[in-house]
Structure formats: C-alpha cells, structure tokens
Amino acid sequence: MGFQKVVVRCEPTFINTSRSCTCSEPNILGVSLTSEWFAKYLQSSAAACWVYANLTSCQALGNMCVMNMNSYESSTFDACRLFQFIFENTAGLRTVHSFSFWRQNLPWLFYGDQLGLAPQVLSTTPLPTNFSFKGQNQNTKLKFVAASYDVRGNFLKWQTLEGGVLQLCPDTETRLNAAYSFGTTYQQSCEIPVSKLLTDFPTPIFYDVYLEYTDENQHRYIWAVPVLNLNLQHNKIFVNQDSSSGKWLLTRRIFLVDTLSGRENDLESQPRLVRVATQISLSIHLVPNTKNGNIYPPLITIAYSDVDVRDPTSQSVEIALGVLGGLAVLSSLLKTAGWKRRVGSPMIDLQTVVKFLVYYAGDLANVFFIITVGTGLYWLIFFKVSDF
Incomplete structure (x- = not known):
C-alpha cells in the first residue's frame, strides 16, 4: 500500500503571516476533535475583521477565541493568535473609553500579556463608590450588568445579571439574587443532564460583565469586571492556575455552555463534546485600612469542563x-x-x-x-x- 502527501491551498481569505507552508488549524479541543464551526468561519471572520474592520466579524473572531479558552501560542495561528495579530497591527486605531486594551472595532478580550498586570488591575485602583450596612447611606447591592452577544458576533442586549443569568443551577429568584449582596457568602451546586444543556443552549451566548455604581455626585457609571479563566493556556502553560497572581492573564468575555464547537463534519449533528462552565466564583476584596466600605474591582473566576456526549x-x-x-x-x-x-x-x-x-x-x-x-x-x- 502506498502513501500520498497531498498539498492543498490554505483558506484564501487570510494571509499566512508566518510565511510557512502550514495552514492554520481549526479549533482542536482537549481531545482529538476538529470543530466544524471553526473550520467554516475562523478564517473568513479573521479576514473580514482584518481587511474590512467589520465589527460583527471581529466580534465573531473574538467569540471563537473565547470558545478556545482565550488560549494562544506564539507559534500557531489559532483563533486567539489571529485576534492578537489583528490587535497588534491596528495600533493606529482609536481606543474605546481610553482603555489601551480595547481597540476600536475589536472586542475587549485581554488585559495584556505582560507579567504583573493582574495585581495592578485587581488591587491598585479602588472603585469610586462605598458599600455600607448602616445609616442613610446604606448600600449592600452589587449591581452587575452584562453586554451579551451571539456566536456570530451580533450584539443582543444589555441585561442585569439578576434572575440567574450566569447561574446554571435552578433556584428561586430570591436565592439566585442573593449572590449579588455585598458581604454575603454564597454557594450553589447541582447536576444538570446533558440533554438539558443541548436543549437550552443550542448556541453559546457571550457576556461582557460590568459593575454598575454611583459616585458621590450620584452619576452612574460601569466598571469592567476582569475574569480569571483557569483553563487559559499561554504557550501551553496554565498560567492562571499559578498561586502567584503576578503570572495571571486576565480576560473579559465569558460564556456558560458551548454545544457548538464540539460538532464535527456537520453543524446540525449532535456535538461530540459539550464545554460547560462547571465553576464560577465572584470574589470581592475590601480596601485595607479603610472604614468607608471601599472595594477593589470584583473578580470572576471561571473553570470549564468538556463533557463527552456519548451515542445513546x-x-x-x-x-x-x-x-x-x-x-x-x-x-x-x-x-x-x-x-x-x-x-x-x-x-x-x-x-x-x-x-x-x-x-x-x-x-x-x-x-x-x-x-x-x-x-x-x-x-x-x-x-x-x-x-x-
């Protein structure tokens, strides 16, 4: 039996900037699996974002990076590396709200990849608002809101997180909303059938989370909430699982359930894998040596697991x-x-x-x-x- 080495053209919609003969790979999950969604839309989304600065395509590319756990290697051109390439080569574009990590027409996915940035983000600038349990200035409610996007990059809506938007476990609305009460220790766990995940989440929804607050002049603002994704790999190293926060790489966008990228060959078929957020925690740290109830920016810590969807x-x-x-x-x-x-x-x-x-x-x-x-x-x- 003979073997043939077949040479095919790379996707024509994007230039291979590495000048190598290796085409960029569609998303490969933890097991040996080629995602049909990535194979069909990764290159075209990157091309439309890079060449035409198409906002929806840039959002779709960012979503694929998030579906791939915000992981990237400098030697490959997967979703996050393509996103980083476009980000690095559009330095001339304006930033959004003066955030250097948020480029015009691009979603804000990363807080940079420099060591030591995470402690600066988490413990340098307190929120310009106070929380208190007593007196006329009583303020115990953390008002989280999120901008949500569909998998194709279309903006859906602004919404409050109350009512269990980011909580997969069912419960009463009162108990679900207790997670956003200042000074409350809250924990919830449950088991969810895979069939329910497939029914309730045909495609993933992506969230950029913010904390809404009011300053001393009663002006309303929102503050971007950083995310610590424990599954993120930087050059094949799980940097966010390190005990030192100086090595962390903080991100912005999250999703709860991904039943799409695990589909092989046909987007209408049942996925081979379902990626689900099995751990979500929200931590609040008080500013030390203060009696005014000042806090540092909240941190969302999230971990995902791949669930094997076996043939019945x-x-x-x-x-x-x-x-x-x-x-x-x-x-x-x-x-x-x-x-x-x-x-x-x-x-x-x-x-x-x-x-x-x-x-x-x-x-x-x-x-x-x-x-x-x-x-x-x-x-x-x-x-x-x-x-x-």
Whole structure:
C-alpha cells in the first residue's frame, strides 16, 4: 500500500503571516476533535475583521477565541493568535473609553500579556463608590450588568445579571439574587443532564460583565469586571492556575455552555463534546485600612469542563453489558456453591476457583451472545423502518 502527501491551498481569505507552508488549524479541543464551526468561519471572520474592520466579524473572531479558552501560542495561528495579530497591527486605531486594551472595532478580550498586570488591575485602583450596612447611606447591592452577544458576533442586549443569568443551577429568584449582596457568602451546586444543556443552549451566548455604581455626585457609571479563566493556556502553560497572581492573564468575555464547537463534519449533528462552565466564583476584596466600605474591582473566576456526549446506543450497550455481566458473576457463584454442596467439600481450593472460572466463562459467553443479537436486531429493525 502506498502513501500520498497531498498539498492543498490554505483558506484564501487570510494571509499566512508566518510565511510557512502550514495552514492554520481549526479549533482542536482537549481531545482529538476538529470543530466544524471553526473550520467554516475562523478564517473568513479573521479576514473580514482584518481587511474590512467589520465589527460583527471581529466580534465573531473574538467569540471563537473565547470558545478556545482565550488560549494562544506564539507559534500557531489559532483563533486567539489571529485576534492578537489583528490587535497588534491596528495600533493606529482609536481606543474605546481610553482603555489601551480595547481597540476600536475589536472586542475587549485581554488585559495584556505582560507579567504583573493582574495585581495592578485587581488591587491598585479602588472603585469610586462605598458599600455600607448602616445609616442613610446604606448600600449592600452589587449591581452587575452584562453586554451579551451571539456566536456570530451580533450584539443582543444589555441585561442585569439578576434572575440567574450566569447561574446554571435552578433556584428561586430570591436565592439566585442573593449572590449579588455585598458581604454575603454564597454557594450553589447541582447536576444538570446533558440533554438539558443541548436543549437550552443550542448556541453559546457571550457576556461582557460590568459593575454598575454611583459616585458621590450620584452619576452612574460601569466598571469592567476582569475574569480569571483557569483553563487559559499561554504557550501551553496554565498560567492562571499559578498561586502567584503576578503570572495571571486576565480576560473579559465569558460564556456558560458551548454545544457548538464540539460538532464535527456537520453543524446540525449532535456535538461530540459539550464545554460547560462547571465553576464560577465572584470574589470581592475590601480596601485595607479603610472604614468607608471601599472595594477593589470584583473578580470572576471561571473553570470549564468538556463533557463527552456519548451515542445513546453505545451507552445502552455498555449499561446492558455491566448489568448482565454482574448477573453472570452472581449466577456463576451460585452454580459454584451448588457444585461444592454436591461434592461435599467446604474448602475453597484451586479446583473451586477453576470451576467458578469455567461457569463464569460460559455465562459471560451467553451475555455477549444476547447483547450481540439484541444490538443486531435493533439496528436491523431501525434501518428497515428508515427505508420506509
């Protein structure tokens, strides 16, 4: 058998700035999986963002970077590296609200990649507002709002986070909103079926979170809330899992559930993987040596897990094999015990073990036969029905 090395053109919509012969890869998740969404839209979104400064395409490219955990390597041109390339080469564009990390027409994804930036963001500038439990100036409510976007980069709406917008676990509205009360320790956990995730989140929604506050003159402002994504990799290193905050790389945009990027070959098919936020924490730190209730910017810490979406048929076969295999062990033990009574020997010797293994082999063979025949009949009937 011979082998051929096939050379194909890279996606024509984007220039390979590395000047190598290697095309940029679509998104590869934690397992060996090629995302159909990334394969279809990564290069075209990057091209429209870079060449035409198309706002929606830039947002879509940013979303793909977030779906890829804001991870990037300097040697590859994945979603985040393409985003960084465009960011670095559009220094002439204006910034938004004087934030150097927020370039016009580009979403704000990173707080830069320089060591030591995270402590500056988190513990240098207090919020210009006070929180108090007493008196006429009582202020105990943290008013979080978010700008939400769909996966294609379209702006959806501004919304408050109350009502469980960022909480996957169901609960009463009062308990859900308790998470945003100043000075409250709040914890919630639950188990959610994969089928519900697939139904409730056909495509991911992305959120840029802000804290709304009022200054001493009663003027309303919003403050960008930084994110610590524990899954972020910088040059294959999980920098945000380091104990030193000086090595962290803070980001901005988050999502809860991604059932889209795990689809292979066909965007209408069931995903092979579902990426879900399994840990979300919101931490508030008081400014030390102050009695005015000043706080530093809140920090959202988030961790994602990849859930393997198995084929229901293969799951049924595995369940049947486990149940029938256990019954085979029980049946073999009963047969061996009956044989021991017949021969009148109370001792468990080598002959007893061999007899058990013989019985177990026979019962296990029957289990495999039943499962094989049952599965074969199922698929035969299924395909016969589908022909009609």
